[in-house]
Every structure is written in C-alpha cells, then in structure tokens.
Amino acid sequence: MKARKRVITSGGKAKRSPTVRKIKPAWVGPVARTERPRSTAARPEAATPAAPRADPVAGLRAPDAAADLASGGAAATLAATEPAARPGAGTVDLAVDLGRGLVLENPVLVASGTFGYGVEYGEVVDVQRIGAICCKGTTLRPRVGNQPPRVTETPAGMLNSIGLQNPGVDAVIERYAAIWAGWQVPVIVNVAGESIEDYVGVVRKLDGVPGVAGVELNISCPNVGKGGLQFAIDRDAASAVTRAVRAATDLPLIVKLSPNVSDVRPIARAIADAGADALSAVNTLSGMALRPDRSGPLLGNVYGGLSGPAIKPVALRIVYEVAQVVDIPIIAIGGVAGIDDVLDYLAAGAVAVQVGTAVFADPVLPVRLVDELRAVCAARGLDSYGPLVGTALPRRPVPPSAKGVEYRP
Amino acid sequence: MFLSDAELIEARRILPRQWIQWYHAPALASAVRAGQFVHVRTGDWSGLVLRRPFTVNTADPATGIVSIHFREVGRGTAWLAHMRAGDRLDVLGPLGQGFQVDPRNRHLLLIAGGVGIADLRLLADEAIHDGRQVVLLYGARDASEVYPSSLLPDELEYVVATEDGSVGHRGLVTDLVTEYEAWADQAFACGPVPMLRVLAGIAAGRTKRLGVATLGRKRGGGKPVPMGSPQARRKAFLQVSMEQRMGCAVGACLGCVVWGVDGPQRVCREGPVFASEEIDWEATVGTARPAAPSDRRTAPRTRRAAPAGRAGR
Ligand SMILES: Cc1cc2nc3c(=O)[nH]c(=O)nc-3n(C[C@H](O)[C@H](O)[C@H](O)COP(=O)(O)OP(=O)(O)OC[C@H]3O[C@@H](n4cnc5c(N)ncnc54)[C@H](O)[C@@H]3O)c2cc1C
Numbered sequence A: 001m002k003a004r005k006r007v008i009t010s011g012g013k014a015k016r017s018p019t020v021r022k023i024k025p026a027w028v029g030p031v032a033r034t035e036r037p038r039s040t041a042a043r044p045e046a047a048t049p050a051a052p053r054a055d056p057v058a059g060l061r062a063p064d065a066a067a068d069l070a071s072g073g074a075a076a077t078l079a080a081t082e083p084a085a086r087p088g089a090g091t092v093d094l095a096v097d098l099g100r101g102l103v104l105e106n107p108v109l110v111a112s113g114t115f116g117y118g119v120e121y122g123e124v125v126d127v128q129r130i131g132a133i134c135c136k137g138t139t140l141r142p143r144v145g146n147q148p149p150r151v152t153e154t155p156a157g158m159l160n161s162i163g164l165q166n167p168g169v170d171a172v173i174e175r176y177a178a179i180w181a182g183w184q185v186p187v188i189v190n191v192a193g194e195s196i197e198d199y200v201g202v203v204r205k206l207d208g209v210p211g212v213a214g215v216e217l218n219i220s221c222p223n224v225g226k227g228g229l230q231f232a233i234d235r236d237a238a239s240a241v242t243r244a245v246r247a248a249t250d251l252p253l254i255v256k257l258s259p260n261v262s263d264v265r266p267i268a269r270a271i272a273d274a275g276a277d278a279l280s281a282v283n284t285l286s287g288m289a290l291r292p293d294r295s296g297p298l299l300g301n302v303y304g305g306l307s308g309p310a311i312k313p314v315a316l317r318i319v320y321e322v323a324q325v326v327d328i329p330i331i332a333i334g335g336v337a338g339i340d341d342v343l344d345y346l347a348a349g350a351v352a353v354q355v356g357t358a359v360f361a362d363p364v365l366p367v368r369l370v371d372e373l374r375a376v377c378a379a380r381g382l383d384s385y386g387p388l389v390g391t392a393l394p395r396r397p398v399p400p401s402a403k404g405v406e407y408r409p
Numbered sequence B: 001m002f003l004s005d006a007e008l009i010e011a012r013r014i015l016p017r018q019w020i021q022w023y024h025a026p027a028l029a030s031a032v033r034a035g036q037f038v039h040v041r042t043g044d045w046s047g048l049v050l051r052r053p054f055t056v057n058t059a060d061p062a063t064g065i066v067s068i069h070f071r072e073v074g075r076g077t078a079w080l081a082h083m084r085a086g087d088r089l090d091v092l093g094p095l096g097q098g099f100q101v102d103p104r105n106r107h108l109l110l111i112a113g114g115v116g117i118a119d120l121r122l123l124a125d126e127a128i129h130d131g132r133q134v135v136l137l138y139g140a141r142d143a144s145e146v147y148p149s150s151l152l153p154d155e156l157e158y159v160v161a162t163e164d165g166s167v168g169h170r171g172l173v174t175d176l177v178t179e180y181e182a183w184a185d186q187a188f189a190c191g192p193v194p195m196l197r198v199l200a201g202i203a204a205g206r207t208k209r210l211g212v213a214t215l216g217r218k219r220g221g222g223k224p225v226p227m228g229s230p231q232a233r234r235k236a237f238l239q240v241s242m243e244q245r246m247g248c249a250v251g252a253c254l255g256c257v258v259w260g261v262d263g264p265q266r267v268c269r270e271g272p273v274f275a276s277e278e279i280d281w282e283a284t285v286g287t288a289r290p291a292a293p294s295d296r297r298t299a300p301r302t303r304r305a306a307p308a309g310r311a312g313r
C-alpha cells in the first residue's frame, strides 16, 4: 500500500501540509461494497471516487491511511449503516464525487470547447449518459473570436485558435440554462476572463442559476494573448483568481491547469490551497502550423492550442505529478480516445477524464467509454472503479520532470 | 443529422486526382438537400483525428445511393481514394444549410470552379427535375481538368472556360457571367474564394446595371427579412458555397467560421451556403494571409485595414 506525500516544490518556501489525506487502494479484487458519500456538504474537501474515499474496510487499508480514517469518521458511520454487498453481484457503480456535492453518474466528461453547449450534436449523442458536460468558454461580454482559419489537423492531433468566441454569460444563461435545468446530466460552465473581476463577474451571474452544476475556470487558454495565460503560468495569479471566485460562489469549482509551464506542481498546490474543489488537467499546448506553401503561419491567430492523442504523454505526466502534491480530485484531459487512455489516467491518479478532440471523429465515444469502463470493472469483479485509481503512483514522491528527464544527479 | 454506415458501391477516377464514389446510405439519400454536406471519418489506421467534409454530389432516394466527388489533396483524401467497393465509411450528415431556390424562378445560373462543381451537381439535378432551365459555367486550368459532360444531365447547358484556352472560353469562368446575368433569375456558385469574391462583386452591381430592381412586383412583398434567413437567401441573386477547415461540423467548436458582415459565421451551421451579401469579402480574402496574434476582442472587422501577413514575420 502506497500513500502520497506532499513535495516541497519551491526552495522550502512552500507550506507543508502535515497530513497525507488521499487514499489510494492498491489492491485489485473483491472489496466490500461501500457507500458513496452523496452529501459532502460537511466536508466539501473530501472527494475522489467515492468508494475508496469512504472505504470503511480499515483492515484493507495501508497503515499510513489510518490517520486519514481518523479524520474521516463519517466513513466509519456509513459503514455501520450500509450492509456489505458482494462485488460483481450488482451493477458497477461509476459515480464520482468531485466535491461540494457535484456527484457525477460516471467519470467521463466532455471537454470544454469541443461539445458546444451540449445541444449541437442533437440526436446523434445521448447526452444524458455522459458524466458531465463542460460547455464552451464563457466570458462576461460577448467575444467574436479569432480570425480564421481556426483549426487544422496536425500529427496525431489538431490545433485550434477559436479565441473564445462566445455570446457572453448573459446570453449563455438565457439561451441554455433552461435546457440544462431539464437535463439529468450536470453542465459545468467553463469560465474565462481577462481579469479577476471578469471571472468573478461571470461566476456571480452563474451562481444560483438552475441548470448550472458547477464552474470550471479556464485560466490557461493559450489562445487569447492576455486572457488566460497570465493566470495559469503565475502561481500567485492562479491562486488569487481561485480565491476570489471561491469567495464569490458556493458552486463546485474546478480549475483547469495549463501544460505550458515548466513546473506545474506549485501552481496546482496554490490553486488547491485557494479553495478549488477539483483540478482539471490539461488545457491545450501552445503550438503552430505553417501554410502549405510555407509563406507564413496557417492559423489566423498564428498560434494555436494543440490537443488530441499527441498531447497524452504530456497530460499524463502532469496528472501524475499533480496527483502527488494535491489531495483534491483531478480530472484528466488530453488525448482520451479509448478505454486504455481512461485507465491510464485513472492509474496516474485522476478520478475522472474529459474527452475533447476525439469527440469530433467519434461523437458517441464518451458514452461508449462509460460502458467500457463498467465492463472493465465488472470483469475484474469490482463494484466501483475506485481500485483503479492511483495504482501507478509511486510509493515515494518522484522528482518532478522540471528537474530534467535525461540527466539525473 | 445522423451517423450512417455507408457501403462503397463504386469508385471512379473521373479526372487526374479526382474521384467520384457512390455509397449505399438510404437514410442519407432521402434526407439530404442540395448544398448540404457530410463529415466523413477516415479509418483508425489513417492516424487522422478529424473527419473530412464533403458536399453530397448526387443523391437518389429511390436507390439509396449518394455520391461524393473529391480531389485528392492530402492525407485524408488520399485515404478516401484507397477505399474499395464493399468498404464501409462512417458518415455524419446531412449537415449545414443547402441552396435556397425561389420556387418562382425559371432560370438558374450555376458557376463552378474546379471541384466546386461537386456542390452544384445535386442542385442541377433537382432544378432540372423541377422543370427549370439550368446553365452551368465551369472553369478549369486546362482541358485535362474539364469535368466530363457525360456525367451531366442532358437538359443542362454546359459552358466551359479554361485559363489556357485549351477548351472553350480562354480565361476565367467569371468572364462568362455578364453574358448570362440578365437571363438568370438566381445564381449559385462554388469555387475558390477569389472567384466567389469576383462573382459577389458582379452580383452586387447587377441590379444597377440591369436597371430592373424597381420594376415589376417586389419579391417578398417588401417586408424586411433577417439576413441569413432562408427567405433572404432566396431573394439574393447569388448564393455561394463556402469552405473552411472544420472540427465538429455540427456547430459546437466554432472552428469553421468565415467572416460575415454580421461577424463570424459557422460554415457548418449557418452555411456552407450563404447569400453573397452576407459575407465580408474583404475580411475573408484577407484571412488567406493571417496577421499577427491579436488580443483585441473585436479584431477581425478592423484587422482588414492592416496590410495582412506582414506583422507575422
Ligand atoms: C462544406 C465543405 C464541403 C466540401 N466539399 C468538398 C467536395 O465536395 N469535394 C472536395 O474535393 N472537397 C470538398 N471540400 C474540401 C475538403 O474537405 C478538403 O479538400 C479535405 O478536407 C482535405 O483533406 P486532406 O486530409 O486530404 O487534406 P490536408 O490538407 O492534409 O488536410 C489538413 C486539414 O485541413 C483541412 N482542409 C484542407 N483543405 C480544406 C478545404 N479546402 N476545406 C476544408 N478543410 C480543408 C482538412 O479537413 C484537414 O483537417 C469541402 C469542404 C467543406 C468545408
């Protein structure tokens, strides 16, 4: 049994948290049926696939998890009231709790910007079967976006430079909130801005709107020069915007990390400490393509964000690094195109995944992944996917990639 | 819009690097309207992550056969060209807004540049079926690229222009338009953006040149119709079919916009067919040469004033 340790990431100045809270079940095999903490209002920070979190079977836990159990007395109470059921006997429960009561039926979300507002695919996709929908980046005022061309295919991926075209938060609420409110699937509004006031302004408007299940802060969109980049690459700015939004709303708050930084860990820590309920990682990598005649950049905005299978190793590395330093849930994003990608991200410490670019080629992929994940669990005799989470994490924290990949002292 | 599992019935190379493929896709054949397109998924082993958009070239609801006509220009179209009879293709569609023909119009002028004829082919079939007269003006570089007349319906008048004069008129297809503009009630075009822009200019000056605008009954009873609506497009003299690089093709990603006079327009949703006056041609031609990255919130309308392409270097 392994447990995660916090890592000092910046010259000893970073705050150390004495407790290691995240429990990572390393066994694979029959476990006792556990109750999902559906109401987490009392301890909103407690969130991860519900089952391992609240695993009441102390005997199966690692010794260093015992401390955690002490703080999680609720789990023990639940265990007492919930009779143990046989694994594999019932259906597999894929529910996941992302914090603050944002409980998804399953851990497969669709990524912001690739699924519009959930209505565009119409009959083609049964949206109700998706874990959650992250809508297109929403700003305080309408934005017309960047010059075309805005997308192009690249090796094993694509570049986009949409420039956060959106009708503004008021229009988004007016046009879509009522539709979302009638849906079973939670809709998480992706929020972007150019200043802390922008973010807070958007979130204030979303607060309390029926149909809005949570917010995801895009502090890392590489498309808009001023817009996102500043927050995501600067620990203090990232922390400040998270704190400001946290103070403005009780909505479940996810903050989306940018991969375009040398060391993501201090930023992730700062965001977690500032009160985010969950992290999503990652947004697109900054890149570019040339026109076929090489007379200049292809995209109207020159630079674009790289996504798709090409970025999966980068995203996997970031999830793995971040999972070692934060104890809030991580939603992995980047090149998910099949069940193996989902299992990889879970093993690296994520509790959920978002599917982005792959939706374009295969709109029904997210729904199929849900079925495939359920089948994987059933085949292994699991009644939740909790035991699949974090299995690849190291016993002891490993040095960050920022310290070099080839050369090691 | 739905997903079809289409079976390739027959593929024929009709011109150098140009193919027509006939697929069995009954639901699509019944649902598609002239000018709409499909988004085609290349196989997993192609290694490509995006679908490729193609206009439906012909559709026959009776047999359930649809065809696409494409030019091999890159990896996606090369993959497609390797399909063999019996192979299956994952097709999303029909997508976008098709051409709007005013039911009262008798004379339709179709103007195609190169493979742009694929977009107009179904329109020609439908118009002829409805008893309209159709003239097709077709432009190509030289004789080797001229669309075979055997593939066209007999009732259609086919006029060819080649840049080197090896067949038909020597010069550009746009040169031929003035000869037909008085005859035509409506015109429909597909081809390279510079060609469409010239046509848009011709269309804009047409009423003035012909001096017929205020004569006779005013179409639509003079009621203002919102730009981009089917009624407005029916009233426009020229409709154009635009192309843009696409992600989703269903309106979700905002990747496929062209610049309209009312701001960005999604080719996959508001288009691919637009009335020519909906498009901001200056900006659209300008985007062929992108400028420097911008953090301006409302960049594009002002951007065109700047000499394009310079700041990027
Ligand atoms: C609505 C619509 C209808 C179309 N109908 C036809 C048709 O009937 N026949 C035909 O031959 N072509 C048509 N095209 C163009 C066709 O989609 C491209 O030629 C094709 O996508 C090129 O793919 P590729 O991988 O071979 O080329 P590559 O250059 O390798 O493609 C790289 C990327 O750019 C995109 N791309 C490249 N050229 C274009 C283009 N002109 N338009 C849009 N995306 C492009 C590709 O989809 C791909 O994402 C249409 C385009 C649109 C938008």
Ligand SMILES: Cc1cc2nc3c(=O)[nH]c(=O)nc-3n(C[C@H](O)[C@H](O)[C@H](O)COP(=O)(O)O)c2cc1C
Residues within 6 Å of the ligand: A111, A112, A113, A114, A136, A137, A138, A160, A162, A164, A190, A217, A218, A221, A256, A282, A283, A284, A306, A307, A308, A309, A311, A333, A334, A335, A336, A354, A355, A356, A357, A358, B247, B253, B255
């Ligand atoms: C066309 C497109 C638009 C996007 N728009 C947004 C956006 O508005 N906000 C955001 O946070 N991320 C946006 N993203 C990033 C995706 O949500 C996701 O983080 C990224 O694409 C990586 O996942 P993938 O490899 O599965 O696509 C966009 C991505 C694409 C391809």
Ligand code: FES
Residues within 6 Å of the ligand: B245, B246, B247, B248, B249, B250, B251, B252, B253, B254, B255, B256, B257, B266, B267, B268, B269
């Ligand atoms: S291609 Fe996605 S909006 Fe048109």
